[in-house]
Amino acid sequence: MRRVLRWLLALLVGALASAAPAQTVSPAPDRVAVTIYRAPRRAPDQAIDRAWLQGYALITEQRRVTIPAGRTTLRFEGVAAGILPESAIVTGLPHGVREKNLDADLLSPRSLYAGSFGRPVTIRHTIAKRIVEEEAILRSGPDGAAILQTRDGFIAADCAPSQDALVYNRVPPTLAAKPTLSVELDSPAAASVTVTLSYLAWGFDWQANYVATLRPDGQSADLLAWVTLASSDTTSFADAETMVVAGAVKREGSAPNPAWSARDESLTFTCFARPIEIPVLAALAPPAPALVVSAPAPMAMDIVVTGSRVRVAGFVQQEDLGDLKLYRVPDRTTVAALAQKQVALLDRVAVPVGIIYVSTIDSDGDATPPRITLRLRNRTDQGLGVPLPAGPVALFQRRGDTALLIGEGAIADKAVGEEVEAGVAEATQVTIESAHPASGKDWEAYRLTARNANSYPVRFEARFAGENLPRMSRMTKKLVRKDGKAIWSVEIPANGTRSFGYRIKGRD
């Protein structure tokens, strides 16, 4: 009898609920701006991981909405799936908002089942092409699916000769198809307003890519740079004002790995057989239900090249944003879901560069193999003088009509005026030998021999830790001090040899 009363009550409350706040839905933004930030802890030489983009974006949307007078729920559809709800800012509403909500209780096989507990459903039995339908009430939770009450008694679905399926007659009202951001409003009068919604979302990344092509003189290079940006969000932002921000921005959290954070929303029907429980083993947890990890969606990567070496249509425009650098993509563009895009950053011809061979010498006299290193000064009078955001550098050399790759390195963020060095490859024709010809009571003597097997002269640098200089003596050449290092810098003639001898006081 109580049950019937409850039903009546349900009817009453249902009627009341339908008189409750109106809903206004904003299906999509009218204008959108996307500012992409680099993955906080990704090193300059580390490639973008398209399966797990660990950068983020600030998305700013403008939406035209008409709000009725009184209490309303304004729902924003089509926001990024990776939205961080706590970062959402809504402006442009004349009377502010009462509260903001992000509802993430999604409609899924599991939640549909759970939300229909105690409700009537239809079981569809299929046996040898014959379909029989039967009314029933759900009596178990989703972890014990599925027990139903029929006119006969209690049965377990899909445990008999027939194939059973459940047919529901309504969607539980609180479940949404996608995570939905909404705001609660109190408006004294109906109004048509432009609302600005902005929020941060994980699942984006970008970097600069540099291509340097050495000119035949070996003293200069053509420098081309691209901004490469990527989105792993499932929402596409069409005709977006697109920007990227260079510089280290502090973030407290980090991007969740899409392969781990997937919730299991599937529903499995189990049957009667029960694994044998031996008392001793009873403390062990029952086997976990088979975890259906949704495999990461296959990356349909559109490598969109919006320009090419011969005709760069437009460059990103740089401006200062506090202590960061902001780059604006010249035209509105689409930041597509699961896609990567490239836009030109800069294109300079005949930038003076140096190719040097660099070895580092430790206090035991050991030398690292020489690395081919590209060096340039980021100054206006050297044909450059622009902020250079972090990213990989590829060095090419012309060979007839084509260019061959010499090596790849990377640079960190470089400000105007800085010296830029990128080690791109280990040398094969320039070598260093470290000999240990003599030692004494508290000293060791070393001799470095640098050889060049090329038919042209090369610049070679051996770098010592600067603080060891007071312990070094009897140096056969003068060392220069630079950036805390003591450097033996020498030009080795074509097919030539140069050497440097010194003593170092032993560690006491």
Place this chain on the structure above:
Amino acid sequence: MRMWLATTMLCLPGVAIAQSAAPDPVATSAQGDLAVTIYNNDLALIQDTRQLALPRGRSRQEFADVSAQIRPETVTLTAAGAGIIEQNFDYDLLSPETLMSKSVGQSVTLVRTNPATGAETRETARVLANNGGTIVQVGDRIEILDRSGGRVVFPSLPTNLRARPTLSVTLDSANAGTRPATLNYLSRGLGWKADYVALFDEKVGKLDVQGWVTLTNTTGTTFNAAKTLLVAGAVDTVDGGNRPSFYGGRGTPGSRGNRPGTETAGREQLGDFYLYPLAERTTIANAQTKQVSFLDVAGAPAAKTYFYRNPWLQKLDEAVSVDTVLKFSSSREGGLGDALPAGTVRVYMRDARGAPQFIGESEIPHTPMGSKLALKTGEAFDVKILPVVEKRERISDNRWRTTMRYTLTNARAQGVTVELAQAGLDGWWHDTKITDESQPSTRVDADEAVWHVAVPANGTASVTATFDTRF
């Protein structure tokens, strides 16, 4: 049992017809008048006042729609004129497996359908065992049950198997009648923090700050029309809470210049905690993140500064960016004028076209009014430092002389001042001395010496210092 079953079955056809009128039992939960008090550390106190119709004497009452993450040991129930005999929290979950196991020794009906004609035959079977497979006895035949054996129909559900964990209380009432009963319990899965949106205008040195309370519900349960109170504090519980240390002590990783305040904010307090009641009743839906505004301050003074801390003997191969630090206060005079509950401050600046852009975020602990805050937002692209060890010599058996050089560069069009700290001066021995330095330092504490280095626009500055240390 039989009568209850009959009534539900009666309801079945009616429901199908009334569907469009949508009397939705999901919208109607068994919850009563709710008051929810949420703490910062994933803990909430829930008070649920329901109308209980009690018969005279003993009765067992089930409480549906309590939090799915209830801590059952914390439940208390108060109802006028009724005493509690016992409280139970049953979590033996109803599933086909448990149902069959509980039916061992009992009779079930096996329904077999003729696939050709659809005709059904019914037999009574006795469940002998359910270990790795179900063994039944039909007449004098013993069978291992499989799908093809027919559909098993159970006459009833065992009373102790639950669709979801269920709280029940056995009461002894002096008289029959309906009365309010208040259920109090603690639950996991509810928490809150503050989120601050700070729009910084560097030119005029002003900060606009909005504070939002962000509460999250991962309990698996929706709390309908709850009176909600947020407590800015992590009450100590057995399983403990952890809070970031901020003002810190030795080896603090943060920027210099954070100092807790001593002013009292004009908000309701309970003991040591500030309280943030929500103005209206609100529904806290399952899997929901909800934000409510609690602070809106415009034009508080703020300044941007630069900071770098060099660990002892650190030398670098390449110059690195110094930290950009935003300084402001929570004082009544010249500040935000409020206590700030723990949370994340997100800082925005306007770009050349006037659109706010994100420039970094920083967590803050519970911050009393009157505090000074120095929050790192990021690193300066154009202001860099290269620390190098210029010289390091042993001058006696147990003393070393180390000369450090810090080269600072500024690619900005304005001059900047960098607060440069050399850390690690107070090791095991407390006799580190700076014997020579190119500009005077302040020994802000035993461990750190600080220089304020002016770096001209598009220029370079350097500081050298010689340390006399034990190691």
